[in-house]
Each structure stands twice: as structure tokens, then as C-alpha cells.
Amino acid sequence: MQMARKAEKAGKPKTERLKRKTRDFHRISPLWNVIFNLIAGLFAAACVFPFIFVVIISFTDESVLASEGYRIIPSKWSLEAYRYIFESGDTLLRAYGVTIAVTLIGTAVSLVMIALYAYAISRKNFRYRRFFSIFAILTMLFNGGMIPTYMVVAQLLGLKNSIWALILPLAMNAFYIMILRTFYSTSVPDALVESGKIDGAGEFRIFLKIIVPLSLPGLATIGLFSTLGYWNDWFNALLYIDNPNLVPLQSMLMRIESSMQFIQQNSANSNISMAALGSLPQDTARMAMVVLATLPIIFAYPFFQRYFVQGLTVGAVKE
Amino acid sequence: MGTFFKNLYRNKALLFMVLPGAIWFFFFSYLPLAGTVVAFKEYRFNRDGFWASIARSEWVGWDNFKFLFSTSDAYTITRNTLLYNLAFIVLGLIFSVLMAIILSELVNRKLSKLYQTGMFLPYFLSWVIVGYFVFSFLSMDRGLLNQILGWFGMDPIQWYSEAKYWPYIMVIVNLWKSIGYSSVVYLAAILGIDKSLYEAAMIDGANKWQQIRNITLPLLTPIMTIMTLLAVGKIFYADFGLFYQVPRDSGTLYAVTNVIDTYVYRGLMTTGEIGMSAAAGLYQSVVGFALVMISNYVVRRMDKDSALF
Numbered sequence: 001m002q003m004a005r006k007a008e009k010a011g012k013p014k015t016e017r018l019k020r021k022t023r024d025f026h027r028i029s030p031l032w033n034v035i036f037n038l039i040a041g042l043f044a045a046a047c048v049f050p051f052i053f054v055v056i057i058s059f060t061d062e063s064v065l066a067s068e069g070y071r072i073i074p075s076k077w078s079l080e081a082y083r084y085i086f087e088s089g090d091t092l093l094r095a096y097g098v099t100i101a102v103t104l105i106g107t108a109v110s111l112v113m114i115a116l117y118a119y120a121i122s123r124k125n126f127r128y129r130r131f132f133s134i135f136a137i138l139t140m141l142f143n144g145g146m147i148p149t150y151m152v153v154a155q156l157l158g159l160k161n162s163i164w165a166l167i168l169p170l171a172m173n174a175f176y177i178m179i180l181r182t183f184y185s186t187s188v189p190d191a192l193v194e195s196g197k198i199d200g201a202g203e204f205r206i207f208l209k210i211i212v213p214l215s216l217p218g219l220a221t222i223g224l225f226s227t228l229g230y231w232n233d234w235f236n237a238l239l240y241i242d243n244p245n246l247v248p249l250q251s252m253l254m255r256i257e258s259s260m261q262f263i264q265q266n267s268a269n270s271n272i273s274m275a276a277l278g279s280l281p282q283d284t285a286r287m288a289m290v291v292l293a294t295l296p297i298i299f300a301y302p303f304f305q306r307y308f309v310q311g312l313t314v315g316a317v318k319e
Numbered sequence: 320m321g322t323f324f325k326n327l328y329r330n331k332a333l334l335f336m337v338l339p340g341a342i343w344f345f346f347f348s349y350l351p352l353a354g355t356v357v358a359f360k361e362y363r364f365n366r367d368g369f370w371a372s373i374a375r376s377e378w379v380g381w382d383n384f385k386f387l388f389s390t391s392d393a394y395t396i397t398r399n400t401l402l403y404n405l406a407f408i409v410l411g412l413i414f415s416v417l418m419a420i421i422l423s424e425l426v427n428r429k430l431s432k433l434y435q436t437g438m439f440l441p442y443f444l445s446w447v448i449v450g451y452f453v454f455s456f457l458s459m460d461r462g463l464l465n466q467i468l469g470w471f472g473m474d475p476i477q478w479y480s481e482a483k484y485w486p487y488i489m490v491i492v493n494l495w496k497s498i499g500y501s502s503v504v505y506l507a508a509i510l511g512i513d514k515s516l517y518e519a520a521m522i523d524g525a526n527k528w529q530q531i532r533n534i535t536l537p538l539l540t541p542i543m544t545i546m547t548l549l550a551v552g553k554i555f556y557a558d559f560g561l562f563y564q565v566p567r568d569s570g571t572l573y574a575v576t577n578v579i580d581t582y583v584y585r586g587l588m589t590t591g592e593i594g595m596s597a598a599a600g601l602y603q604s605v606v607g608f609a610l611v612m613i614s615n616y617v618v619r620r621m622d623k624d625s626a627l628f
Binding site: 027028029032033037039040043044047048051053054065069070071112113114116117119120121123126127132135136139140141142143144145146147148149151153155156157168169172174202204207228231232233234238239250251253254257261283286287290293294297301302304305308 | 351499
């Protein structure tokens with residue numbers, strides 16, 4: 001009854017309404033469908049809009065920014081910001097290089113370590129299986145905190161201003177180990193490992209020839225998680241990196257920002273601060289850097305999204 | 320003893336496999352745990368390295384904690400951490416379940432997929448990038464929000480120095496970034512519900528709303544409860560990026576944006592009050608540990624498979 005009224009409101013002709021009545025139970029009424037589409041569509045648009053807005057700002061002519069601010073449709077467009085970046089682009093290029101190197105090495109290192117660890121503790125005949133499972137799980141419960149970790153990484157391991165300070169702190173994660181362990185134990189039958197053993201293969205050989213090919217989807221998911229983690233990391237650079245040659249992309253964006261603020265806040269001597277401000281990239285150029293830092297993620301995005309959703313369901317077996 | 324070595328030898332290949340990871344856990348998880356003793360010391364950096372710095376710093380007992388809790392900071396950072404996380408948990412749950420139901424009910428599946436793709440995007444961006452996004456809206460002289468205020472003849476607002484707006488801004492930004500992700504989690508759960516339940520309901524004449532209320536929501540309750548409890552277990556830990564990047568480290572906003580994590584960071588890197596911030600860190604670790612244990616215990620009682628351990 002309610003459904004019928006709704007359909008009427010939505011302006012459906014009576015005959016069609018009657019015809020559709022049986023199907024109404026499967027679906028929400030057309031009016032609600034419109035409302036739901038609006039809600040979801042507007043929220044999705046709101047999620048994407050800031051990126052598009054920043055792209056627009058990066059293509060705005062710097063001269064009109066001062067008078068009209070950031071506009072959705074600026075009165076004058078310009079490619080100046082990108083030209084500026086590519087001409088004086090040493091810093092950006094180097095930051096890109098650092099980020100790419102860290103992401104590639106980091107993902108490889110962490111995948112190997114996580115995959116091996118997870119595989120060993122998934123094997124029922126591993127005598128120390130329980131010990132090493134607990135050894136990993138315990139790390140999810142407590143957290144030494146930022147200061148002791150800083151002391152270990154910077155002082156004990158001496159990683160300050162080393163590229164490894166950007167790689168190692170993110171290399172392991174007990175949570176990923178648990179996801180992957182579940183994946184192994186549900187998707188790799190024990191009998192396969194046994195048959196490999198009977199054929200005389202060693203543990204590493206079994207792992208490489210049988211386990212890895214079978215668990216590729218799981219490994220891909222973990223690999224993507226960690227790629228994203230490395231690409232987006234700025235926190236470790238904030239703590240451990242002072243050397244401007246080792247600053248990754250995200251951290252570089254942050255530094256430009258804080259030096260801008262520093263100059264603006266300490267601009268008692270306006271001549272000096274004007275000169276200093278002039279040496280920093282202007283608004284449009286900074287927004288262009290944001291765009292360039294985000295672009296790889298936008299391109300890899302459809303790929304990411306598929307595996308992330310898959311990863312959620314991989315985790316859901318145990319999680 | 321002989322059997323011990325024999326066992327080691329027999330498991331040597333698998334032991335080799337866990338070795339790199341185990342070493343990592345030792346250095347990056349267990350050793351920092353031992354390092355928390357600096358909370359009970361007056362920390363003095365020693366150039367002989369890590370062990371010397373710890374060993375040669377003087378014991379001061381509970382002094383660091385006494386100082387910490389005698390300032391108003393301890394109250395502020397605890398309150399901010401707890402209240403923000405509470406708001407994130409409650410509002411996040413409501414909006415993401417609503418969004419998941421909406422996405423699952425849309426007639427056009429292609430559009431639904433398109434919306435999901437849009438919503439998921441912020442999850443993949445770093446807080447640095449999000450900080451720039453927020454700035455393009457909130458910049459005093461150029462931001463979009465002040466322009467919109469201008470259309471209505473209102474005065475521009477100095478967003479980055481007016482503390483009263485920030486609780487809302489933080490909640491909105493956090494929801495904006497996280498809802499897409501969590502609604503996809505709930506959506507996966509909804510799509511996993513046995514279709515025959517809905518068919519049976521339809522035969523009994525239940526309309527879509529009744530189906531949502533009596534089938535979808537009850538069947539989502541377990542995963543809702545578990546996700547919430549796990550979040551409650553982490554309620555003492557704030558998202559450092561959100562609270563550090565989005566307000567642009569603006570000092571006038573500290574009253575409403577300083578959380579335990581940012582406080583500890585500033586103690587380490589800017590104010591140099593290592594002892595006090597180590598005390599705050601340990602306070603966070605201990606309470607955080609208790610909360611994780613309690614929430615995990617409750618989850619375990621409800622559904623053994625969903626517990627963390």
C-alpha cells in the first residue's frame with residue numbers, strides 16, 4: 001500500500017504501477033531510488049571534488065589568484081605552474097625518485113618478510129609455530145610509543161638520515177601476517193605440501209614452487225597495502241630525515257608548507273621575507289605539486305580498489 | 320638439551336623463514352617496549368649511544384607523571400583524544416551503515432559501483448594531501464568557504480585561528496576520509512547475506528523497508544558490534560596525521576586539536592620535554608593496552624572468530 005502511494009507520487013501511470021507491483025518487493029520505490037541516488041551521488045561527488053578543485057587551482061593564472069581567490073572557474077587559465085615545476089624541478093624530481101625507490105624496495109622487503117613469516121607459522125608441523133604466532137600477535141596489543149621507537153631507530157640502529165629509516169619501520173605488520181596466514185591455511189591444501197615433500201623438495205622450494213603461485217591474490221593484496229603505505233608515508237621522514245636529498249614526496253609537500261608559514265609568521269622584516277617567499281613555489285605551483293604527487297594513485301586507483309575490496313574479504317575469513 | 324638442538328635443526332628451514340621478521344619485531348616492537356623506562360628517568364642524551372643514554376639518565380621515579388598530571392595538558396589531550404574518537408566511532412558507524420544500505424538498494428548497479436569508486440578515493444590519499452585540500456577551502460584570503468560567505472555578505476573567517484569551529488571541521492574531515500572505506504566493508508557484509516531470506520520475506524509480503532529493518536540490520540549487528548568494539552579498543556590512540564596535518568600545526572588551535580599523539584611528538588621534536596612526553600606515551604600505552612584487552616575479551620565472548628587473538 002505504502003509502496004503504491006510512493007509510486008503514484010513519483011508519477012508512474014497507474015497501469016504500469018500495477019504491472020510493477022509484484023516487482024516492488026525486490027526494489028525500493030522509484031522515488032526512494034532517486035533520493036538514494038542523490039545521497040550517494042552527492043557524497044561521492046564531495047569525495048572527488050577537492051581533488052578536481054586542486055587541479056583547477058594548479059591551472060589558474062597566479063595573477064588572478066590574489067584578486068579572486070581559488071575559483072571553480074577562474075577568469076584566467078595558465079600552464080605556468082607546471083612549467084615552473086619542470087624548469088626548476090630538481091627538488092620535485094629527487095623527491096619523486098626517493099619515494100619511488102622507497103616504495104619499490106620497501107614493498108619488496110616487506111612482502112618477502114611477511115610472506116615467509118606467515119607461511120612458517122601456518123605450517124602445522126613447525127614446532128615453534130605457537131611461539132612465533134604469539135610473538136607476532138603480542139605486538140598488536142602494546143606499543144612502546146613514539147619516543148622509545150625514535151631512540152631505537154635513531155640512536156641504536158643509527159638510521160637517522162638513511163633511506164632505511166623510511167623503509168624498515170613500515171616493513172612488518174602483525175596484522176598483515178595474520179591475514180596472510182589465514183589465506184595460506186584456507187587456500188593451500190596441506191596435501192600439496194606433503195606431496196612436495198614426498199617428491200623430495202625442501203621447504204624453500206615448496207614455498208617458491210607451490211605456495212607462492214597459489215597465494216598470488218593474497219600476496220598482491222598485501223603488496224598493494226604496503227605500496228600505498230610507503231607512497232603515502234611522511235611520518236618517518238618527519239622523524240628521521242633532515243637531509244634534503246632524502247626527502248620523499250609527501251614530506252616535501254609538508255616542508256614547503258611549513259617554511260611558508262614560518263616566513264609569514266616571522267615577517268617583521270618584510271624585505272627579507274618577500275625575497276624568501278619569492279624563492280618558494282607559489283600557490284599554483286604548490287597545488288600542481290599536490291596534483292603530481294596524487295596522480296600515480298589516481299592512475300593505479302581502479303587496480304587498487306579491486307584488490308582492496310578483495311583484501312577485505314580475504315581478511316573477512318578470519319577478521 | 321640435545322633434543323632441543325635436534326629440534327632446532329629439524330625445523331631449520333622454517334626457522335630461517337621467521338628469522339628476518341622475528342628480528343624486526345625484536346628491534347621495532349620489543350626493544351622500544353623496554354625503552355619506555357625513560358618515562359621514569361630524567362632523559363639525558365649521551366653520545367655513546369642508546370644504552371648509555373638510558374643507563375646514565377637519572378632515575379626520577381614518578382616525577383615525570385606528577386608533572387604531566389599537574390598541568391592542564393594531561394586533561395586536554397585525554398579529553399580531546401577520547402571525545403574525537405567517540406564522535407568518529409558513533410557517527411562513522413551510523414553513516415557508513417546507512418551508506419552501505421543505500422548502495423546495496425540502488426536499482427542501477429553500475430551507478431552504485433561508480434559511487435563506491437568515488438567514495439573510496441579519499442581513503443587512498445595521505446593526510447598531507449588532505450591538508451592541502453582542506454586549505455583550499457579554509458584559506459583566509461583565497462579559500463572557497465570565505466568566498467561563499469562573501470556571496471551572502473558575511474565577513475571572512477580566520478579559520479586557522481578560530482578554535483570554536485575545529486571540532487566540527489575535524490569530525491567532518493575524518494568522516495569524509497573514512498566513510499567510503501567502511502561502507503564498502505559493510506556493503507560486502509550485506510551482499511553476503513543469504514538471498515533466500517529476502518525471498519522468504521517477500522513471499523510473506525514484507526516490503527523493502529521491513530526487509531531492511533528485519534533482515535539486513537539484524538544480520539549486520541554482529542559485524543557492527545565487532546568493528547565498534549575493535550575501534551573502542553583503539554580509542555586512546557589518535558590519528559596523528561589528521562590532528563597534525565589538517566590544522567596545519569596552528570598553535571591557537573591546540574586547545575581543540577592537541578591529542579596524546581601530537582603532544583608526545585611535540586615533546587620529542589619541538590619543546591624537548593622528553594621525560595614528560597615519554598610519560599604521556601607510556602600512559603597511552605598502558606591504558607591503550609588495557610582497552611584492547613578488554614574489548615578483545617568482549618569480542619571473543621561474542622564471536623570467537625572475530626577476535627584479534
